[in-house]
Amino acid sequence: MSSEEMSGRSATTAAQVRKDLSLFGSFGKRGLGYDVADLSERLKKILGLDRRWRVALVGAGRIGSALVEYGGFAERSYDVVAIFDSDPSKVGERWGGLRVRDISQFVSVAKDQGVEIVILAIPVEAVPSVMEYVEEAGVRGILNFAPTKLKVPERVAVKDVNMVMELEALSFALSQEDEEA
Amino acid sequence: MSSEEMSGRSATTAAQVRKDLSLFGSFGKRGLGYDVADLSERLKKILGLDRRWRVALVGAGRIGSALVEYGGFAERSYDVVAIFDSDPSKVGERWGGLRVRDISQFVSVAKDQGVEIVILAIPVEAVPSVMEYVEEAGVRGILNFAPTKLKVPERVAVKDVNMVMELEALSFALSQEDEEA
DNA sequence: GCGGCTTTGTGAAAATCTTCACAATATTAG
DNA sequence: CTAATATTGTGAAGATTTTCACAAAGCCGC
Ligand SMILES: NC(=O)c1ccc[n+]([C@@H]2O[C@H](COP(=O)([O-])OP(=O)(O)OC[C@H]3O[C@@H](n4cnc5c(N)ncnc54)[C@H](O)[C@@H]3O)[C@@H](O)[C@H]2O)c1
Ligand SMILES: NC(=O)c1ccc[n+]([C@@H]2O[C@H](COP(=O)([O-])OP(=O)(O)OC[C@H]3O[C@@H](n4cnc5c(N)ncnc54)[C@H](O)[C@@H]3O)[C@@H](O)[C@H]2O)c1
Numbered sequence: 001m002s003s004e005e006m007s008g009r010s011a012t013t014a015a016q017v018r019k020d021l022s023l024f025g026s027f028g029k030r031g032l033g034y035d036v037a038d039l040s041e042r043l044k045k046i047l048g049l050d051r052r053w054r055v056a057l058v059g060a061g062r063i064g065s066a067l068v069e070y071g072g073f074a075e076r077s078y079d080v081v082a083i084f085d086s087d088p089s090k091v092g093e094r095w096g097g098l099r100v101r102d103i104s105q106f107v108s109v110a111k112d113q114g115v116e117i118v119i120l121a122i123p124v125e126a127v128p129s130v131m132e133y134v135e136e137a138g139v140r141g142i143l144n145f146a147p148t149k150l151k152v153p154e155r156v157a158v159k160d161v162n163m164v165m166e167l168e169a170l171s172f173a174l175s176q177e178d179e180e181a
Numbered sequence: 182m183s184s185e186e187m188s189g190r191s192a193t194t195a196a197q198v199r200k201d202l203s204l205f206g207s208f209g210k211r212g213l214g215y216d217v218a219d220l221s222e223r224l225k226k227i228l229g230l231d232r233r234w235r236v237a238l239v240g241a242g243r244i245g246s247a248l249v250e251y252g253g254f255a256e257r258s259y260d261v262v263a264i265f266d267s268d269p270s271k272v273g274e275r276w277g278g279l280r281v282r283d284i285s286q287f288v289s290v291a292k293d294q295g296v297e298i299v300i301l302a303i304p305v306e307a308v309p310s311v312m313e314y315v316e317e318a319g320v321r322g323i324l325n326f327a328p329t330k331l332k333v334p335e336r337v338a339v340k341d342v343n344m345v346m347e348l349e350a351l352s353f354a355l356s357q358e359d360e361e362a
Numbered sequence: 363g364c365g366g367c368t369t370t371g372t373g374a375a376a377a378t379c380t381t382c383a384c385a386a387t388a389t390t391a392g
Numbered sequence: 393c394t395a396a397t398a399t400t401g402t403g404a405a406g407a408t409t410t411t412c413a414c415a416a417a418g419c420c421g422c
């Protein structure tokens with residue numbers, strides 16, 4: 001597949017595809033393009049997707065439920081290996097093959113299970129107390145759904161998901177269109 | 182509040198805050214900083230958040246359910262005014278104050294309700310057929326959860342939410358750390 | 363009203379990112 | 393083997409974004 005075709009399938013340009021790839025090495029054949037299987041494998045390695053990652057879900061609420069039941073994570077490289085909540089009525093429930101555990105067990109269970117990434121799906125108020133556990137357990141990456149800026153040590157990587165902000169970006173685009181008209 | 186304090190609360194710098202704001206006008210007072218209430222109001226106007234937006238949810242599944250029950254959208258400027266699905270067992274259900282409607286009614290209901298933004302939470306396979314309705318109804322913005330690149334006319338704004346990609350960005354960051362060590 | 367302190371708004375400089383454009387290389391047809 | 397065609401990889405140019413740094417304002421205490 002050529003860089004031209006790749007750019008057509010995503011939201012970028014052929015030159016951008018080639019430049020981006022060139023930062024990691026030389027993957028294509030001149031005149032021919034890229035071997036999809038080979039490129040895919042090499043990129044997976046670069047992105048750390050040549051192995052599976054152990055993930056814990058914290059917050060067995062609405063978002064948490066949608067995520068755990070979703071097959072899209074396991075299909076890629078992510079296995080949810082533990083689920084935590086603080087609500088006694090949720091602790092003990094079975095979700096998929098897992099039992100919801102009390103958040104107080106986080107550190108021991110996470111260490112035991114080798115959890116490297118946490119999906120944080122709890123209310124903003126609960127964030128500071130939970131972050132203490134997360135830090136103590138030596139978690140290295142956090143996918144955060146709570147609309148708050150996490151305070152983490154330098155070594156911890158954080159990605160925020162904020163759907164309200166995405167909607168706000170849409171509103172802005174639409175308002176701009178209106179003004180131009 | 183000074184640009185310094187604002188930058189401390191978010192992931193940016195004081196100079197960036199001032200430069201960004203200066204693109205839209207002059208909001209602060211030298212030596213004093215910004216009046217939070219005033220700045221907030223003026224930014225809301227610029228972002229198109231000085232009015233409410235009418236949103237339809239398409240796909241009454243796991244993600245859709247989490248979103249509809251979530252209060253965070255109504256709290257900002259977004260009202261979900263209609264819900265659609267194609268599954269006969271879901272059509273007719275009551276979700277919050279709304280009845281789940283059949284997707285075939287999308288165009289007429291969306292036009293009737295003045296829907297401007299659609300939240301797309303359906304499987305990838307269902308996207309092309311649903312997009313025909315969405316386009317015909319004159320929807321102007323789409324928040325897309327399906328992991329596929331939407332084909333839309335120029336005037337339609339799209340924002341993609343892709344949690345797997347966020348996790349992959351985390352994996353990459355963690356792999357990089359490992360390599361450095 | 364003046365001096366000291368603070369913080370904005372913004373040109374200019376620096377850094378980063380994207381696009382251009384083409385030599386190098388590979389394939390295919392004859 | 394040669395010519396025609398395709399497409400990479402990458403310097404250089406161009407565009408955009410971020411940071412720097414400071415004159416211009418504004419507040420406060422005396
Ligand atoms: N639902 C959505 O569509 C949506 C969208 C965007 C953002 N969010 C954000 O995601 C987060 C979760 O949202 P939700 O809708 O799933 O909320 P939810 O109330 O349905 O679920 C939150 C869960 O966290 C648990 N919890 C509370 N304190 C805890 C603690 N200290 N330790 C462990 N678990 C604890 C609760 O018991 C509950 O089960 C919130 O910050 C919300 O703002 C949600
Ligand atoms: N659940 C998650 O955590 C998650 C995470 C990331 C991405 N996604 C993506 O979000 C989308 C929805 O995921 P989900 O987990 O909610 O799936 P789901 O299967 O729970 O829900 C999808 C819903 O869409 C409905 N539907 C199917 N075809 C339709 C059509 N033509 N018109 C209207 N409705 C139709 C189904 O009946 C179902 O109710 C998928 O594309 C998925 O890949 C989900």
